[in-house]
Amino acid sequence: MALCREQExxxxxxxxxxxxxxxxxxPQLEQLLARTGVxxxxxxxxxxxxGPGSFTGLRIGLATAEAMAYAxxxxxxxxxxxxxxxxxxxxxxxxxxPVLDAQKGIGFLGWxxxxxxxxxxxxxxxxxxxxxxxxxxxxxxxxxxxLGESERLVKKIPEGLPHWLQEAPTALRMxxxxxxxxxxxxxxxAEADKKIFxxxxxxxxxxxAEELWEKKQQQQ
Numbered sequence: 038m039a040l041c042r043e044q045e046x047x048x049x050x051x052x053x054x055x056x057x058x059x060x061x062x063x064p065q066l067e068q069l070l071a072r073t074g075v076x077x078x079x080x081x082x083x084x085x086x087x088g089p090g091s092f093t094g095l096r097i098g099l100a101t102a103e104a105m106a107y108a109x110x111x112x113x114x115x116x117x118x119x120x121x122x123x124x125x126x127x128x129x130x131x132x133x134x135p136v137l138d139a140q141k142g143i144g145f146l147g148w149x150x151x152x153x154x155x156x157x158x159x160x161x162x163x164x165x166x167x168x169x170x171x172x173x174x175x176x177x178x179x180x181x182x183x184l185g186e187s188e189r190l191v192k193k194i195p196e197g198l199p200h201w202l203q204e205a206p207t208a209l210r211m212x213x214x215x216x217x218x219x220x221x222x223x224x225x226x227a228e229a230d231k232k233i234f235x236x237x238x239x240x241x242x243x244x245x246a247e248e249l250w251e252k253k254q255q256q257q
Contacts, residue, residue: 038050038066039213039214040070040075041219041222044219048069048073049214049215050065050069052065053211080109082113082221082225082230083102083105083106083109083111083113083114084114084115084116084218084222085113085114085115085116085217086116086212087099087115087116087236088118088239089119089137089145089239089240090137090238092240099238103234103236112225112227112231113233113236114224115236115238116217116220116224117147117239118135118137119137119146120135120147120149120158121212121220122135122211122212123135123148123149124216125205125213126184126205126209130180131182132148132181132182133148133156133181134146134170134181134184135183135184135185136170136183136184136186136187136189136190138189144164144165144189144190145162145163146173146174147163148177159177160173167190168194171194171199174202180203182202183203183205184205184209185211186211187204187210188204191204
């Protein structure tokens with residue numbers, strides 16, 4: 038969770054200990070507001086990560102953001118998680134390739150390029166294997182940088198990464214709430230973002246429960 042004012046980061050809260058959203062989300066919010074002296078009625082825009090990602094985590098995050106936006110009467114904007122990852126490190130002349138684990142040996146891949154401080158999306162998000170990810174990134178014909186859960190993808194490439202592709206430093210690799218905020222500020226539309234309810238997470242693929250149900254139906 039992060040609190041920003043224009044392009045200034047006031048505070049950011051990051052815990053990587055396996056705790057669930059329900060255990061820490063609201064207490065962290067209260068701490069951020071208390072430590073910065075910002076009042077709830079001063080919040081003008083809430084940004085929430087929309088996925089791809091954990092089905093349960095996305096639902097909890099979105100439901101909490103909708104409830105806060107409704108209570109505080111402020112705007113709400115959903116941000117693609119892969120795009121937010123690209124905001125972690127904006128370097129011109131590089132293809133930024135965010136990766137998230139989609140389980141079952143596959144991953145979500147998206148890519149962007151930074152040009153004059155703005156991110157340019159180069160292609161759609163896809164569900165790919167490690168080999169397919171390399172092939173798609175190679176088509177861009179530029180040096181590239183992996184972000185996100187890239188270590189899982191790298192493990193599936195026995196010969197290692199090609200010379201034109203590197204992993205971002207660990208501290209800049211994982212999702213950051215401030216990056217979600219910067220992405221939301223860049224995309225914000227005062228009219229479109231007045232809508233509080235009805236946002237849908239970017240699941241990309243179906244949940245395991247849906248796949249198991251369909252398999253069961255086919256066997257009957």
